[in-house]
Amino acid sequence: MDDNALYKLICDELETNEFNREMCTRFPPEPNGFLHIGSAYAIHTNYMMAKEFNGTFHLRLDDTNPLKEDITYVNAIIEDIKWLGYDPGEHIYYGSDYSEEIYQAAITLIKRGKAYVCDLSPEEMRDYRGTLTEPGKNSPYRERSIEENLELFRNMKKGIYPNASKVLRAKIDMHSPNLTLRDPVIYRIIHATHYRTGHAWCIYPMYDFAHPIQDAMEGITYSLCSLEFRDHRPLYEWVLHELEVPEPPRQREFGRLNLTGVVTSKRFLRQLVEGGFVDGWDDPRLPTIQGLRRRGFTPSSIRNFIDEIGSIRSYSTVDISLLDHCLRQDLKDQSVSLMAVIQPLKVVITNYPEDGLEWLSIENNTQNESLGKREVPFTRTIYIERDDFMEDPPKGFHRLTLHGEVRLKGAYFIRCEEVVKDPVTGDITELRCTYDPLTKSGTGFTDRKVKGTIQWVSADHAVTADVHLYDRLLLEQEEASDDEGDWAHRVNPASLVAVQDALFEPSMKHIQPDQKFQCFRHGYFHVDSKNTTVDRLVVNRIVPLKDSWNKR
Incomplete structure (x- = not known):
């Protein structure tokens, strides 16, 4: 990883501000779909960074939204990561296992005046948020007392309120140029069955709030994520700072693969x-x-x-x-190597014995000599690829033509003597050819050359x-x-x-x-x-x- 900019950045940081624990990275997919090639890049980045510093790599399933997640995705993610060669071993974790700790972290923020329960609807919240060029407006519920917020949040947990009727928001800065810091939602109400915890919870943390807490609990040193999370880094750091986490994890970003x-x-x-x-x-x-x-x-x-x-x-x-x-x-x-004819065209070798059969030794098309040779049956009737024959070929066509000659791979030269066509459609149904027994591959009986070699399959032995x-x-x-x-x-x-x-x-x-x-x-x-x-x-x-x- 010597040419890796992210690796160099981390090396420079550790020289001046080293952790008192080993390197630990993580990959935190939400189990609401299957991993893809872009996921593999993110997994590779986290896994190899941990390996480079002799640390550990964690897989954490970010399962804090029961509306989308399913055990089918969980099993597929674990299977895929192991198949790719990035086995986390015993370090497989679930975000839902930290539910109580994350809830208590939210209580801490409320007690410190850093979070409040908001009754704005999602539409109203969007209006209050502002734009990239206009600041947001404070929610009318922003100045609720600590006691009222604690009571409301505990009632949210008890399931007293319906979906989307209330949320818990971090109290940061509605005038921040970074929209992520404009009092983001950190908890919402979802009355649904969770695939692991059932109905134990009806409030669920947002990823931006849960993620840094989970990282801190697992001893993650670097949260490595793609660039779309760059604007979320200040919120990640805000959560850890307000919770007074010692030696907090550090979020650093890398490019997204398309x-x-x-x-x-x-x-x-x-x-x-x-x-x-x-x-x-x-x-x-x-x-x-x-x-x-x-x-x-x-x-x-x-x-x-x-x-x-x-x-x-x-x-x-x-x-x-x-x-x-x-x-x-x-x-x-x-x-x-195998020979295959995807669009078969029948060939009858008229001067080959009707009941003739010989097994020809053909080498595999590979640089690996250990794969050796294989025996292939040769008979009077074979099939070749339809594209390997043209009755009226263009210049530069070096395969079989009428009255032309070509080598059958690993076998003999054949010459097309006659083309048989369907009397109704005019489609070619069969070629009648002759073979030269002195041109058997590997015997050296002839010095004649042909420009083309084509594949073939014995009609009597073909696998469909x-x-x-x-x-x-x-x-x-x-x-x-x-x-x-x-x-x-x-x-x-x-x-x-x-x-x-x-x-x-x-x-x-x-x-x-x-x-x-x-x-x-x-x-x-x-x-x-x-x-x-x-x-x-x-x-x-x-x-x-x-x-x-x-x-x-």
Whole structure:
């Protein structure tokens, strides 16, 4: 982390004002949705900072809003963080476990004249707040006595008042140029069932109030968060100061990660999921960790991607092709090779024996020699990729043509002698070819050369599967704007192309559920465990072979 600006800042601070405890950082997600690639960047920043200083890393579920949170999200967040390789071990905490301590902190502020119960409606509060150019106005309830505020707040806790009828506000400065300090709400009434505490509480603290208290209780040294919380830092420090916390935690910010053509706003992701534009939170087109896992991404590829980005100092947009590049680099040395024909075209080799069968040894397309070779069956009838044949090819086409010759990968040269077409549609239904037995790969019987090599699958031994091919979810390149409700025009209709009855060589039967494999020319693939059934195999393309980032 030597080139990390945040790391250097912390080093400079610790030189002059060191803590009397070990470095401790935290990641505090609200369990109201799933983690995404931007979350991974924040987790990585906190985890690696703790590791750099031989400290500890905490996961704290910020579950103080029962209207949105659910145990499903909690379990997914914990699972995703461990899968990414940032295991917090025993340091998993819940904000709701601190409910009594946070409540008592609010009582302390009231007793010190630093908080008051306000009866303004949400609409009235917005009017009183002012704007960036106009100061706010004091609430008519701001000067309630300490005794009255204590009684009202305790009655709020008892459940006497309905939702939104009263709030507890910090008494700071309605004229502050920082709108966050204009008497922010620190407690609100919510009559709802909490997934952990049930009906034990009907008042819940706001994040800006609960967060610094939770940090102090856990011994957090640095609260590292993204730049949108920069204006909230004075409130974070105000809470700790007014509660007289010794050696208070320090909030420091880093840049927010955005990716071209990718939605990283949890609110927008929810709209896509609930609007039915995608197949749930784990849709392989989404940048959620669940979606990336289902697509076939590896934890190391995501970590390498974050390392490549380095320290982000401001709001930055990174080209999504860098993430794909890191994935290819990770997969190329660990993926076995298979031949697959996604759009099959039948080929009959007329001069090969009708009952002929031979097993050809083909090397894996990988730099990892330990993955070795595999045996592939060769027969009279095979399938090739439909795009690998053109009857009237353009200049530069080096695959199979009528009266042209091409090598079958790991096998023989074949020559197309005849094209068979459907008499009604005119579509090509079959190619009739001949093979040259002296051109068997690896024998060295011939010095003849051909310019093209294509893949193939034996018709008698092929494994059938459905293939899902993915492209960018959004039509535009930059991250989604605040234009809600327009997803129907912004989602790329070709972001998912589902191809039925693709054909794979028989080695596909030995692919394990979590194993990645490369298909010649098509890219890297992964079995979709969610959609695969006993009767139907479904395969996701993780990423194509073409690397636009590497070419740059």
